[in-house]
Amino acid sequence: MSTTRFREAYGPYALVAGGSDGLGAAFAEAIARRGLNVVLLARQEDRLNATAARLREAYGVDVVAVATDVADYESVKARIGALDVSIGLLIYNAAYAPIGRFEDTGADELARAADVNVRAPLLLAKLLSAPMIERGRGGIVLMSSLAGSQGSPNIATYAATKSFNAILAEGLWGELKPRGVDVLACMAGAILTPGYEQAGGDKPAPGTLEARQVAERTLNALGKGPIFVPGALNKVARFVLMRLISRRAAIAIMSKNTGGLS
Numbered sequence: 001m002s003t004t005r006f007r008e009a010y011g012p013y014a015l016v017a018g019g020s021d022g023l024g025a026a027f028a029e030a031i032a033r034r035g036l037n038v039v040l041l042a043r044q045e046d047r048l049n050a051t052a053a054r055l056r057e058a059y060g061v062d063v064v065a066v067a068t069d070v071a072d073y074e075s076v077k078a079r080i081g082a083l084d085v086s087i088g089l090l091i092y093n094a095a096y097a098p099i100g101r102f103e104d105t106g107a108d109e110l111a112r113a114a115d116v117n118v119r120a121p122l123l124l125a126k127l128l129s130a131p132m133i134e135r136g137r138g139g140i141v142l143m144s145s146l147a148g149s150q151g152s153p154n155i156a157t158y159a160a161t162k163s164f165n166a167i168l169a170e171g172l173w174g175e176l177k178p179r180g181v182d183v184l185a186c187m188a189g190a191i192l193t194p195g196y197e198q199a200g201g202d203k204p205a206p207g208t209l210e211a212r213q214v215a216e217r218t219l220n221a222l223g224k225g226p227i228f229v230p231g232a233l234n235k236v237a238r239f240v241l242m243r244l245i246s247r248r249a250a251i252a253i254m255s256k257n258t259g260g261l262s
């Protein structure tokens with residue numbers, strides 16, 4: 001899609017929830033490069049302001065920084081409402097991943113995963129899709145994960161929340177496509193981000209992609225279908241896990257990959 005067409009379809013502002021670092025910052029940059037103004041949302045103000053300044057300087061677009069925790073939906077709603085800008089594209093990138101055995105994970109961590117990974121994208125999609133439907137155009141990208149294709153021991157809750165996002169995107173795609181609004185879940189494999197490095201991959205897993213590659217390819221896939229898996233190896237992995245082998249075998253394979261995370 002040309003940058004002019006992208007601006008017409010998804011402008012004038014995009015909201016990137018979780019947009020100051022890693023994949024979120026790569027999304028914000030790819031969007032600014034296409035000429036959209038950006039609302040960046042993240043918790044840590046210094047890094048948020050630094051990313052906003054860098055994008056303003058590089059692309060000459062308006063970049064508004066909103067420092068808040070996306071888990072606090074009421075605050076997010078009020079802060080976005082106060083901006084009085086028209087948001088034609090939502091990228092929901094923020095996530096919380098409690099790692100470890102379910103029996104060792106606190107109820108507060110589980111609730112936080114539900115707030116950040118399920119409640120916030122659901123309510124933001126509801127909030128922002130209403131004016132998109134009215135305008136007859138817009139886009140919503142929900143970051144999911146290959147981990148959401150099947151049960152994943154050691155990250156069971158995170159994987160289940162990512163599955164929620166993929167299924168939600170499929171349903172919304174079916175409902176909103178005829179209304180002019182594109183919805184997409186990106187089911188990514190490993191991405192080189194600070195979050196991934198912190199989760200303890202000693203060396204990148206096969207098929208690991210750069211954040212910039214995932215952001216560009218995901219935006220290019222928007223409007224073409226409800227689910228996008230970036231990377232050839234990851235596409236094959238999803239096909240094998242979902243179609244060729246039993247659920248039991250898929251869980252066992254995931255267990256080998258995720259069992260070592262800490």
Ligand SMILES: NC(=O)c1ccc[n+]([C@@H]2O[C@H](COP(=O)([O-])OP(=O)(O)OC[C@H]3O[C@@H](n4cnc5c(N)ncnc54)[C@H](OP(=O)(O)O)[C@@H]3O)[C@@H](O)[C@H]2O)c1
Binds near residue numbers: 116
């Ligand atoms: N990295 C991977 O290998 C991988 C693989 C598959 C799928 N994914 C998905 O891709 C997305 C990006 O994952 P990532 O870990 O690599 O992160 P990332 O893109 O590096 O993003 C983290 C960003 O989100 C912000 N953020 C995190 N929690 C937030 C909160 N509660 N409220 C507001 N902002 C918040 C962070 O800023 P602050 O800390 O300042 O808030 C930062 O800007 C996630 O949805 C993840 O599930 C990642």
